[in-house]
Amino acid sequence: MAERVTDIGPPKYDKFLPPVIKDNYGKWKYHEILEPGVLMHVAESGAKIFSVRGGSGRLVTTDFIKDVCDLADKFCDGYLRFTSRNNVEFLLTDNSKIAGVKAGMKKLGIPIGATGHSVSNIVHTQGWVHCHTPAIDASGIVKAVMDDLFEYFGSHKLPAQVRIALACCLNMCGAVHCSDIAILGIHRTAPKVNHERLRHLCEIPTTIASCPTGAIRPHPDKNIKSVVINEPRCMYCGNCYTMCPALPVFDAEKGGVALLVGGKVSNSKTPPMFSKLAVPYLPNNPPLWPETVKAIRKILTKYAEGANKWERVGEWVERIGWEKFFEVCDIPFTFQHIDDYRWAYDTYRTSMHFKF
Numbered sequence: 001m002a003e004r005v006t007d008i009g010p011p012k013y014d015k016f017l018p019p020v021i022k023d024n025y026g027k028w029k030y031h032e033i034l035e036p037g038v039l040m041h042v043a044e045s046g047a048k049i050f051s052v053r054g055g056s057g058r059l060v061t062t063d064f065i066k067d068v069c070d071l072a073d074k075f076c077d078g079y080l081r082f083t084s085r086n087n088v089e090f091l092l093t094d095n096s097k098i099a100g101v102k103a104g105m106k107k108l109g110i111p112i113g114a115t116g117h118s119v120s121n122i123v124h125t126q127g128w129v130h131c132h133t134p135a136i137d138a139s140g141i142v143k144a145v146m147d148d149l150f151e152y153f154g155s156h157k158l159p160a161q162v163r164i165a166l167a168c169c170l171n172m173c174g175a176v177h178c179s180d181i182a183i184l185g186i187h188r189t190a191p192k193v194n195h196e197r198l199r200h201l202c203e204i205p206t207t208i209a210s211c212p213t214g215a216i217r218p219h220p221d222k223n224i225k226s227v228v229i230n231e232p233r234c235m236y237c238g239n240c241y242t243m244c245p246a247l248p249v250f251d252a253e254k255g256g257v258a259l260l261v262g263g264k265v266s267n268s269k270t271p272p273m274f275s276k277l278a279v280p281y282l283p284n285n286p287p288l289w290p291e292t293v294k295a296i297r298k299i300l301t302k303y304a305e306g307a308n309k310w311e312r313v314g315e316w317v318e319r320i321g322w323e324k325f326f327e328v329c330d331i332p333f334t335f336q337h338i339d340d341y342r343w344a345y346d347t348y349r350t351s352m353h354f355k356f
């Protein structure tokens with residue numbers, strides 16, 4: 001402990017700002033998207049900064065970081081940043097160098113785009129690379145979906161921006177609850193109780209308290225320090241496994257993907273919205289998850305055809321009605337779509353207004 005350095009916080013943010021941003025901090029007048037992936041910000045002083053945005057896999061090697069740093073050294077005086085959707089942005093004041101940055105990005109295999117009415121990077125989670133509670137993988141599905149939707153990354157041909165997010169379990173690390181299209185890992189089987197391990201590994205009261213439906217009870221045999229699960233009450237959230245390693249819930253055959261749609265965080269035109277269930281289950285089908293890819297393309301295509309300019313997916317669905325959304329996207333409406341959790345009543349239709 002003698003040499004220990006602690007509680008120093010992150011380095012102060014302005015240490016890394018390009019001089020033009022430092023000089024014009026808080027004094028920006030307007031910005032323009034010059035072309036997909038290229039932005040120009042103009043300050044009150046007339047100073048300009050250009051940013052060239054490109055996709056990243058998020059899960060990247062130190063070699064990748066070194067390559068983008070070299071590119072920033074060559075054209076941007078060493079300045080770059082990462083966006084809140086994990087895109088990389090090269091920052092430069094000399095617009096004659098934009099072509100060089102773009103050529104360098106192309107050489108590194110970094111696609112240019114993610115501005116305006118595009119499909120930007122997919123905010124995603126750890127999946128089978130690093131977490132112990134996932135029902136699906138993250139990086140694999142993201143790669144498969146972005147390959148399929150690649151044409152929308154470097155173009156502005158959608159009615160509005162479409163935010164796609166993925167979480168590999170319903171802890172929902174990230175943005176699935178508030179995205180235009182969300183890919184969510186779900187289990188469809190109850191956890192298996194390992195009584196022998198449970199008594200050594202788990203705190204029983206917190207395990208019981210972790211269940212949102214009250215499906216877990218102490219073992220009826222007082223001599224067995226464990227729990228039992230009332231399976232008809234379990235909806236396979238996996239929360240108890242997060243608390244207790246003796247309740248594994250992953251099932252390679254039964255777990256899979258649910259798709260949600262219509263969430264957004266912005267207050268533009270309409271208030272923020274939660275995403276809602278669209279497709280209850282699609283199989284885990286690595287490495288390319290074709291069913292998931294196909295279903296997302298269908299939703300995106302129908303949205304692109306049917307939405308008005310500036311209308312987000314959720315706004316489009318609310319305007320046409322959910323019954324119409326299921327019809328145009330050819331998604332069967334099932335009992336799983338009907339909310340049955342605590343405040344479900346507010347989600348039912350209490351009106352005669354609907355479309356046949």
Ligand code: SF4
Binds near residue numbers: 132
């Ligand atoms: S969403 Fe769930 S499985 Fe994925 S990283 Fe978060 S906790 Fe782990």
Ligand code: SF4
Binds near residue numbers: 216238
């Ligand atoms: S998986 Fe969820 S619903 Fe099922 S017993 Fe565990 S905490 Fe309860």
